[in-house]
Amino acid sequence: MSVPIANLPIGQRPRERLFTLGSHALSDSELLALLLGQGRRGESALELAADLLAEHGGIAGLSAARPEELSRRAGVGPAKAAAIIAAFQLGTRARVSPEPRFRLDEAADVVAAARPLFAGARVERLLVLVCDAQNHLRRTVFVAEGAIDQVAVPVREILNTVLRHDGRAFAVVHNHPSGDPSPSFDDRRATTLLRDASRTVGLRFLDHVVVAGERWVSATPLPRIGE
Known part of the structure; x- marks a missing residue:
């Protein structure tokens, strides 16, 4: 059964881990879960993040996904798809400014x-x-x-x-x-x-x-x- 992030021990929650240990300590799934904010019925944000990464072959594949492609995925939708695309674009701009x-x-x-x-x-x-x-x-x-x-x-x-x-x-x-x-x-x-x-x-x-x-x-x- 899926366990909502809010029900996890504090030391296992992505947001608390980020503030305590720094963003570098988080896995790809945890970082993506923070962007997603919440999952869907029967699937936590962490599980949705892991599924998305698996479907696209990891971070590199996800970064190349089209907005409309992501938004069609159950549990994502236009708002979360836009947040994911925007995050990758900000990262790119930071590297190549x-x-x-x-x-x-x-x-x-x-x-x-x-x-x-x-x-x-x-x-x-x-x-x-x-x-x-x-x-x-x-x-x-x-x-x-x-x-x-x-x-x-x-x-x-x-x-x-x-x-x-x-x-x-x-x-x-x-x-x-x-x-x-x-x-x-x-x-x-x-x-x-x-x-x-x-x-x-x-x-x-x-x-x-x-x-x-x-x-x-x-x-x-x-x-x-x-x-």
Whole structure:
């Protein structure tokens, strides 16, 4: 029979263990149970957390789960699914927050700043890296997401994102979940559109990079950054 967390001895309750021993002492299931808050009838938050981890093959698999996929799971729903996704995203941002003076001098710098944000992505996503006049990275913003290999390039939204964050220059990065980073004809056409449109609004377009795991390719014809 399931035992609610509130009925466990104090020394076995995740929240009390966190305050007493620190978050590092908690198991993956305990940390996830704290996010879930409560389970469902016949299943405690700890048991629900353990089941979720088992279903997705552990933390790495769970981090790549889609919100709608999680929300359909009995005992989770939209609110808990959103909390799980948000927690993973905060962890990612904490790991990859750029140095205050992180500068995009070449395509490899763009990749270094962007690639961790695509970890576990199973669909194409389009990321904008907003920079100041000296190419110092100010903000990273996802502006589009689509089916595998079918993300669109919303030129107007990209430019509006840069301007909204007081950017003066920008680069864009998108991923190929197929594992092949080779830019498609549409990728290169979008690059040309972005370069031309950025000039009309006084922005500098730095680069468009396609990433696929550890591999990457620039979709921008030379000259690129610093042209």
